[in-house]
Amino acid sequence: MNTIASSSSQVSTSVNPRVLALTMFILGAGIVFLTGFAHSTTLHNAAHDSRHSMSFPCH
Amino acid sequence: MIVRFLWVGIMAGILAGLPAAAIQHFTTTPLIIAAENYEGDAPAESHAGLHLNGMSVQTELGKGILLAHAGGDHSHDSVWAPENGWERTFFTSVSTVVTTIGYALMLLAVMFLAKSRITPRTGLIWGIAGFTVAGLAPALGLSPELPGSAAADLMARQLWWGMTAVATGAGLWLIFQTSKGWSIVAGIVLLALPHLIGAPHPDELSSGVPSEIAAHFAASALVVHAITWALVGASVGLLWQRNTPSDA
Numbered sequence: 001m002n003t004i005a006s007s008s009s010q011v012s013t014s015v016n017p018r019v020l021a022l023t024m025f026i027l028g029a030g031i032v033f034l035t036g037f038a039h040s041t042t043l044h045n046a047a048h049d050s051r052h053s054m055s056f057p058c059h
Numbered sequence: 060m061i062v063r064f065l066w067v068g069i070m071a072g073i074l075a076g077l078p079a080a081a082i083q084h085f086t087t088t089p090l091i092i093a094a095e096n097y098e099g100d101a102p103a104e105s106h107a108g109l110h111l112n113g114m115s116v117q118t119e120l121g122k123g124i125l126l127a128h129a130g131g132d133h134s135h136d137s138v139w140a141p142e143n144g145w146e147r148t149f150f151t152s153v154s155t156v157v158t159t160i161g162y163a164l165m166l167l168a169v170m171f172l173a174k175s176r177i178t179p180r181t182g183l184i185w186g187i188a189g190f191t192v193a194g195l196a197p198a199l200g201l202s203p204e205l206p207g208s209a210a211a212d213l214m215a216r217q218l219w220w221g222m223t224a225v226a227t228g229a230g231l232w233l234i235f236q237t238s239k240g241w242s243i244v245a246g247i248v249l250l251a252l253p254h255l256i257g258a259p260h261p262d263e264l265s266s267g268v269p270s271e272i273a274a275h276f277a278a279s280a281l282v283v284h285a286i287t288w289a290l291v292g293a294s295v296g297l298l299w300q301r302n303t304p305s306d307a
Contacts, residue, residue: 015060021171024064028164035158037217045140049147050080050154053087054287055194055203055280057216 067298068167072160074298075290079159080152082283088151090276091205092143094268098207155287162189162291167299169228173236179296186292187285188231194284196227196250200258203280207268211259223253 035047036056044051044058051058141147170177170185197220204210230249233242266273 017060018172020060020064021168024068024164025168025172028068028161028166028168031161031164032158035154035161037221039213041138045138046150047154047158048140049088049091049151050083050158052091052203052205052276053083053151053280053283054155054158055198055201055284057201057210057213057220058204059206059210059213 063302064167064171065164067295067302068164069160071167071291071294071298072163073156074294075163075287076156076159077152079283079287079290080155082286083151083155084148086279086283087276088148090272090279093272094205094207094276097268097272159287159291162193162288163295165189166291167295170295173232177296177299179293179300182292182294182296182299183289184292186288186290186295188228188235189292190285190288191231192224192228194281194288196253197223198277198281199254202277203284205266205268205273205276208266208273209261209264211261215259219253219256219258223258226250226253 034043036051036054038044048058141150166182166185166189167177170181175181175185200223201216201220210216226249230246233246233249237246
């Protein structure tokens, strides 16, 4: 009984590691999108040399 | 857990990104600036010029070629761009570090999903896979390009780049993680598919930039990219290991 109680409380208080990892992957991809791909001219100009050096399609 | 994940991702990105930015400063950035000098002399003067979205774009009418640029030296543009010199170096370095933070978070997430041990050694191996996904595979279709290079439509190239990275990542996963007969075959198909479809290229190749500079840049960018991913992988492993709770 104790085991069941403790494991269910663990599930309710902690984040599912897979969901966490997927969320972090999407966060990382979003960051790379902003620096490498976003069409905002300001972002493009700030990241210009970095985009070329890291082989993202630019211009 | 969330804090540990974010901390390791961000710190590993900084740890890898700072030396990567320094290496770029001495290797690829001088070639980009050299190419922009030639870009000024490009035959663009004789072609129609227009301003799109604040970026100067020279078109060679009727040939579907864009010789486009939006470097940091357009003081006449109303749109902000960093001034050449320390300001440009600063923003390039920040962009590189932010990109490596993104890469570090993605790499850590994938290693986590693969239930891999996360050490500097495994991080390095996964980092090589990251370089294959984001560097090698896209470069087979779209070699690292300088400002002023002839290129197809930007959106088409970005879509092909993204599709290639996703297909290559999924292919490597099926081959090395799922690792069954069917998945290895499917993985090889996924690795080949973007290249069978083919990257978008302009109708005609023309550039004001000497081919020696373009070739030097393509090779340098790939090497710097490989070093960057190796640093990201090793940093992720190192920091994850150092931040392991003692009871884990």
